[in-house]
Amino acid sequence: MGRWTRTLEPAALAGVNAGEVVGLADGSGVLSGESGSPPASTTCDHCGEPCKDGASMESEGHVFCCQGCQTVFSLLQASGLEDFYQLGERPGRRVELAEDGRRWEFLDDPTVTRQLLDFDNGKLAKVTFHVPAIHCVACVWLLENLFRLNPGIGKSRVNFARREVAITYAPEVVRLSGVATLMERIGYAPVLTLAALDRGQAPGVRRLGLQIGIAGFAFGNIMLFSLPSYFGLDSWSGPLFRTWFGALSLLLALPVLIYSASDYWRSALASLRQRVLTLDVPIAAGLAALYLQSAWEILGGFGEGYLDSTAGLIFFLLCGRAFQQKTHEHLGFDRDYRGFFPLSVLRRTARGDESVSISQVQTGDCLVVRNGELVPADARLIGGEGLVDYSFVTGESDPVPCVIGDHVYAGGRQVGGAIELETVKPVSQSYLTSLWNDEAFRKQRDNSLETLTNRYSRRFTVIVVCIALAAVTGWLVAGQPGRALKAFTSVLIVACPCALALAAPFTLGTAQRVLARLGIFLRNGQVVENMAVVDTLAFDKTGTLTDTEAPGLSRHGEPLEPNESALVTALCRQSTHPYARRIAAALGTAPGMALDVAGFEEVPGRGMKAIVAGRQVVAGSKAWMESHGVTGDWPEVPAGSAVHVGIDGRARGVMVLSNRLRPRVDQLMESLSDRYELALLSGDNAHERDRFQSLFGDRARLHFNLSPQDKLAFIKQLQAGGRKVMMVGDGLNDAGALRQGDVGIAVVEGVGKFSPASDVILDSPRISNLGSVLEFSRRTARVVRAGFMISGAYNVIGVSIAAAGILSPVICAILMPLSSVTVVLFAVGATRWTARRCGLATTAVEKTEGALGASAGRVPAVEPAT
Amino acid sequence: MEVIILLILASLLLAGGFLAVFIWASRSGQFEDTTTPAMRMLVDDPAPKAGSIRQSPKPKHP
Numbered sequence: 001m002g003r004w005t006r007t008l009e010p011a012a013l014a015g016v017n018a019g020e021v022v023g024l025a026d027g028s029g030v031l032s033g034e035s036g037s038p039p040a041s042t043t044c045d046h047c048g049e050p051c052k053d054g055a056s057m058e059s060e061g062h063v064f065c066c067q068g069c070q071t072v073f074s075l076l077q078a079s080g081l082e083d084f085y086q087l088g089e090r091p092g093r094r095v096e097l098a099e100d101g102r103r104w105e106f107l108d109d110p111t112v113t114r115q116l117l118d119f120d121n122g123k124l125a126k127v128t129f130h131v132p133a134i135h136c137v138a139c140v141w142l143l144e145n146l147f148r149l150n151p152g153i154g155k156s157r158v159n160f161a162r163r164e165v166a167i168t169y170a171p172e173v174v175r176l177s178g179v180a181t182l183m184e185r186i187g188y189a190p191v192l193t194l195a196a197l198d199r200g201q202a203p204g205v206r207r208l209g210l211q212i213g214i215a216g217f218a219f220g221n222i223m224l225f226s227l228p229s230y231f232g233l234d235s236w237s238g239p240l241f242r243t244w245f246g247a248l249s250l251l252l253a254l255p256v257l258i259y260s261a262s263d264y265w266r267s268a269l270a271s272l273r274q275r276v277l278t279l280d281v282p283i284a285a286g287l288a289a290l291y292l293q294s295a296w297e298i299l300g301g302f303g304e305g306y307l308d309s310t311a312g313l314i315f316f317l318l319c320g321r322a323f324q325q326k327t328h329e330h331l332g333f334d335r336d337y338r339g340f341f342p343l344s345v346l347r348r349t350a351r352g353d354e355s356v357s358i359s360q361v362q363t364g365d366c367l368v369v370r371n372g373e374l375v376p377a378d379a380r381l382i383g384g385e386g387l388v389d390y391s392f393v394t395g396e397s398d399p400v401p402c403v404i405g406d407h408v409y410a411g412g413r414q415v416g417g418a419i420e421l422e423t424v425k426p427v428s429q430s431y432l433t434s435l436w437n438d439e440a441f442r443k444q445r446d447n448s449l450e451t452l453t454n455r456y457s458r459r460f461t462v463i464v465v466c467i468a469l470a471a472v473t474g475w476l477v478a479g480q481p482g483r484a485l486k487a488f489t490s491v492l493i494v495a496c497p498c499a500l501a502l503a504a505p506f507t508l509g510t511a512q513r514v515l516a517r518l519g520i521f522l523r524n525g526q527v528v529e530n531m532a533v534v535d536t537l538a539f540d541k542t543g544t545l546t547d548t549e550a551p552g553l554s555r556h557g558e559p560l561e562p563n564e565s566a567l568v569t570a571l572c573r574q575s576t577h578p579y580a581r582r583i584a585a586a587l588g589t590a591p592g593m594a595l596d597v598a599g600f601e602e603v604p605g606r607g608m609k610a611i612v613a614g615r616q617v618v619a620g621s622k623a624w625m626e627s628h629g630v631t632g633d634w635p636e637v638p639a640g641s642a643v644h645v646g647i648d649g650r651a652r653g654v655m656v657l658s659n660r661l662r663p664r665v666d667q668l669m670e671s672l673s674d675r676y677e678l679a680l681l682s683g684d685n686a687h688e689r690d691r692f693q694s695l696f697g698d699r700a701r702l703h704f705n706l707s708p709q710d711k712l713a714f715i716k717q718l719q720a721g722g723r724k725v726m727m728v729g730d731g732l733n734d735a736g737a738l739r740q741g742d743v744g745i746a747v748v749e750g751v752g753k754f755s756p757a758s759d760v761i762l763d764s765p766r767i768s769n770l771g772s773v774l775e776f777s778r779r780t781a782r783v784v785r786a787g788f789m790i791s792g793a794y795n796v797i798g799v800s801i802a803a804a805g806i807l808s809p810v811i812c813a814i815l816m817p818l819s820s821v822t823v824v825l826f827a828v829g830a831t832r833w834t835a836r837r838c839g840l841a842t843t844a845v846e847k848t849e850g851a852l853g854a855s856a857g858r859v860p861a862v863e864p865a866t
Numbered sequence: 867m868e869v870i871i872l873l874i875l876a877s878l879l880l881a882g883g884f885l886a887v888f889i890w891a892s893r894s895g896q897f898e899d900t901t902t903p904a905m906r907m908l909v910d911d912p913a914p915k916a917g918s919i920r921q922s923p924k925p926k927h928p
Contacts, residue, residue: 087909140902141909160902217885220879244871248878310879 046073048090049185072186084138091138093187096863099100104160104177106344106355113176115193120171124154124572127176128166129183129190134158143188150174150182162525165190190272194272194338194358194427212318215260218252219311226308230810245361246298249307257291261314266530268346279457282464282497289492300396308494309812313498316820324505331759332755333523336441337433337732340392340411340754345369345376348420358427359784370418371576374411375718378430381406383420387577391542392731394708396643398576411732416576432848435708441757452529452781456788458499464495464799471803484803490802493812499794499819503787504529506827507736519763520773527759530743531774532781533724537672538715538737540729541682541692544747546659551585557635557653558643560587564652568645569611570595571617579643580619584658607644607744618646625651659688664768666695671771673697675725682710683733728770732756745770769840776838783830787823794819 043050044065057064066071072092076084084091106112134140138143143165147153152174156167165188169179180190225245268284271277287310294305346368347356353368358376361367366382369375375388386402390576393411402408408421410430427433439612468491475484508525515522522528539545552635560568565587572584575598595613602608607620609628618628625644632651634644641657678700680692686704693702703714711727715737718725727734727741730748735756738744746758747767755761762770798815801807891897 125912137905137908138906144906158902159899160905161899206892206895206898209897210889211889213885216886217881224875240868241870244874248874705905 003206043090043857044069044092045085045090046070046092048092067073068187075149075186081142081145081148084142087138087141088136091136093133093135101353103344104180106357107176107180109357109360111359112343112357116176118166118241123170123172124168124699125171125176126168127165127166127179130163130192131165131183131188131190132163133188134160134163134165137784139188142186142260143183146182149179149186153179153182157333167330168318192343194341194343195335203787208318208322211260211262212315212322215256215311215315215318217259218256219308219315221307222249222252223521226304226809226813229304230813242304243301246304248294249305250298253294253307253311254573256311256314257287261287264314264317264789265437272675276454277461277494278454279456279460279497279501282457282461282492282495283490283501286495286497287313293489293493304809306809306812309493309809309816313816316498317501320502320505320509320824323509333761335754336436337411337472337734337756340374340732340756341427342374361423361427363423363426365423367421368418369414371414372417374413375408375421375785377410377423377424377427378425379408379410379421381408381419382422384417386414387416389415389578391548392733393728394731394733396542396684414576435712435732441736441739451504451526452784453500456785457500458494460497460500460792460795464483464491464795467491467799467803468495469541471805474803475805477649480805486807487803487805490805491799491806494798494807494815495795497791498763498816499791500788502820503791503823503827504784506824507780507784507787507831510828511776511835514832514840515773515776518840519766521761521771523759527743528777528780529784530724530759531726531777534676534743534774535681535699536677536718536723536725538679538681538711538718538725538727538741540711540727540731540734540737541680541688542659542684543730544728544734545661547662547764548659553582554658555653556656557633558652560652564647566595567612567615567617567647568619570612571608571619573602574600575608577602577608579641579657580608583619583643583655586655615648619643661695662764668768668771669695672774673700678773679703679714679718679731681706681714681734681737682728683707683711683731685721708736708814712740715740728762728767730755768787772838772840776835776840779834780831783827783834786825786830790826791819794822803812 035859042063046064046069049065054478057067057070059070059074062070062073064073069092076082107116114120115436117127119314131143134143140160143158144156146156152172153168154168156165158165167179169176183190225248228241228245264284264287266278267278267280271281271866290306290310290313293306293611294303294310297303297305298307341358343357344355345358345361346353347361348366348368361377367376368378381402381404383404386406386408387399388402389399390396390409390412393409399415400412407424410427410433423793425431470489471487471491472484475487485839507526508528511528512522512525542548554684569584569587572580575581598611600608600610602622603624605621605625607618609616609618609620611617618625618630620643622642622644623789624632625646628646630644630646630651632646634651635654637656643655643657644654645652667676667832669765673696678696680700680702682702682704683706684704689702689704693700696702700732703710706714711729711734715725715727719740719742724742725740726745727737727740727745728745730746732744736745738756738758743760744758745760745762746755747762747764748755749764794815798807798819801811
């Protein structure tokens with residue numbers, strides 16, 4: 001990769017932009033800072049972000065965008081870690097210098113420390129931090145070399161997929177807050193949320209791996225032992241081999257049956273107890289019949305049994321299970337509000353401000369919430385001007401102004417200056433978090449018995465038992481009781497639905513992989529089946545259908561002159577109000593132009609004014625205009641949030657900020673409305689009803705001003721009417737509906753960002769693909785059915801042989817793998833073909849990069865920080 | 867031909883050894899993270915440059 005090049009002498013630097021001197025040369029020898037590049041394109045040598053005029057710093061011939069980046073650079077240089085810069089092109093993260101070094105102090109509180117640490121014996125402690133900033137090889141290297149920066153830190157290991165780093169340190173030398181501070185100083189501040197306090201590692205994957213390993217080991221060896229009998233070598237080797245090999249096979253198969261197949265026994269027992277026939281019942285019956293029959297034959301000395309088929313069967317079944325259990329480690333499908341709230345909060349006491357853990361916040365505490373921070377608990381405003389953005393928790397698109405004495409609800413994000421709050425309720429009992437007490441959050445979602453596989457297997461099981469009984473009666477009537485027993489066990493053995501059990505996992509697993517490549521992540525393969533039967537779609541509005549990060553701005557009335565728009569921009573730059581920021585961003589023409597702003601005044605909820613370059617500029621509501629004597633005609637404006645602008649007492653038009661729909665949502669709705677019943681569940685007010693009614697079609701039901709509980713109740717009510725509902729939402733207020741729905745889809749801005757518990761996590765640009773995804777899931781369900789048909793055909797052949805009482809181990813050993821392989825090949829092939837037909841796999845390669853870029857890209861996923 | 871029994875026992879022992887290694891590897895978490903090791907191996911250990919790096923402090927704990 002790049003190398004530092006220091007070719008020019010300092011004397012040659014005069015008059016040359018610093019960016020040209022130090023550049024990173026790539027393999028082709030092109031300097032990134034070519035001569036002639038404008039100063040504006042100068043990028044920071046640490047983080048690669050553009051340096052702003054006046055803010056950039058120079059040191060030893062390197063350019064930095066801020067003090068923070070320079071500090072990291074010097075720190076790494078001094079510690080012999082300058083190789084960091086050779087591992088990637090400007091691999092650093094921009095470092096915001098913390099205002100106070102006491103931000104992490106709450107970590108030293110014994111209760112917090114104890115809950116966070118994975119291990120602690122007084123001399124040695126281990127902690128795992130979530131660091132979303134990890135994005136490249138250099139990050140991994142730097143974080144694993146932390147010990148060079150602080151002697152108290154031992155080994156640190158990065159898990160890139162989970163964006164985690166596990167650090168061992170000596171508590172006697174460095175405290176937990178010291179570790180966190182060091183990480184923050186080098187640009188890798190850990191993100192600590194409430195959920196970090198109680199994490200449980202799911203050992204499921206590891207266990208399945210072991211089960212497969214043991215089954216595979218036994219399968220291979222038993223197969224070798226069975227070979228002599230397949231080739232009829234018994235005739236000259238005598239009974240010796242048969243006895244020995246048989247005994248060894250019995251021994252080898254035992255752990256497979258007990259450990260590897262344990263889930264099938266348990267599941268079969270459970271479904272028998274619940275009086276539901278699942279596929280696991282015939283599997284367990286088949287396995288039992290196989291082993292007992294084999295043991296009887298081997299111990300009796302008159303056969304070699306079917307142990308190779310038994311072990312192979314379990315091995316294939318487990319492989320299918322592993323294929324379906326494709327997990328996306330870096331995604332959280334089970335997050336609740338605790339993953340959204342920060343772990344610490346600033347508490348104001350008589351002794352000054354202190355950083356404390358949220359769990360220690362009590363009713364009546366005074367908290368300080370700064371710009372961009374979350375309100376951690378239901379509280380009352382006691383100081384400052386509140387402007388709270390509830391878009392993520394209630395769906396309201398506009399920030400709510402609050403005055404002293406107003407209630408502020410947990411989950412809102414303060415915009416603007418710092419405010420002081422007095423807590424009214426503890427975090428766990430707030431208005432928002434009480435949603436999680438609903439019964440919808442208590443039911444287990446993963447083990448649904450109503451799967452396609454189970455519906456088929458019920459019929460299948462009944463048929464098999466009937467044939468087995470018929471065979472027994474038939475042979476008994478024919479007067480051959482010995483043959484009757486053999487036929488009975490043979491039918492059970494052959495009917496063991498291996499291929500049937502593999503059809504669904506491989507089809508659904510492939511579908512899951514196809515979708516993951518597009519940036520649509522499924523909790524498990526089962527979700528595809530659920531999506532296929534959905535008939536009602538409920539959408540959230542704010543953040544799901546509309547794009548809150550790139551809102552639309554339309555101007556009405558006479559166009560502004562360029563110099564006038566510079567005046568308005570200058571005024572808007574003074575404010576932290578989101579409208580002002582949007583307007584400034586939309587108008588912002590000449591960034592270098594510094595206009596003199598005097599007498600700036602802002603009244604929350606009304607407007608603002610200032611004298612800019614000698615002219616009076618006013619912006620805000622219509623009433624605000626009137627109270628400032630602005631006259632003139634105001635144009636008619638469409639629905640949305642209107643900002644009126646007046647210059648020197650004259651009306652200069654209106655700017656309307658509307659929520660822009662995500663691209664191609666209109667086409668999506670049009671295509672969906674034919675097949676599905678649509679509904680809109682919004683927490684926002686109804687000012688956009690007409691717009692969405694025309695978007696959703698006349699039949700759609702639109703609901704506004706819904707609380708999180710209302711949304712949940714609405715879904716429940718639909719389901720009570722027999723509908724299969726899919727909920728598409730993004731915020732915490734949708735959490736209940738996402739959970740209650742038959743399928744819950746969480747839309748996220750960038751993979752890895754917080755999303756409430758759901759079945760599907762969908763990268764927001766992909767929402768326009770929803771129609772094809774639903775189409776794909778329906779067709780995939782058809783592929784599963786076709787797979788069942790194929791395996792059913794094999795079973796008919798097998799069962800006819802078995803019922804005739806002529807089943808031999810060789811036939812069994814051929815038929816079983818053959819049917820499995822056919823079904824697996826069909827499942828994978830047909831699903832991929834289906835994906836192409838639905839237009840979901842055409843640009844797979846390009847989209848893989850897109851999906852990866854979203855999760856591993858430079859732009860950090862903005863997570864709730866402390 | 868009886869010698870084959872001995873050979874088979876030996877081969878089972880060997881295979882059992884491999885199985886034991888697999889179980890150990892799985893239990894020690896080697897299959898948990900399959901992404902990071904691939905990135906880690908891209909990085910060479912820094913060559914010690916005379917004078918430029920101070921004796922890096924040995925981590926107290928491995």
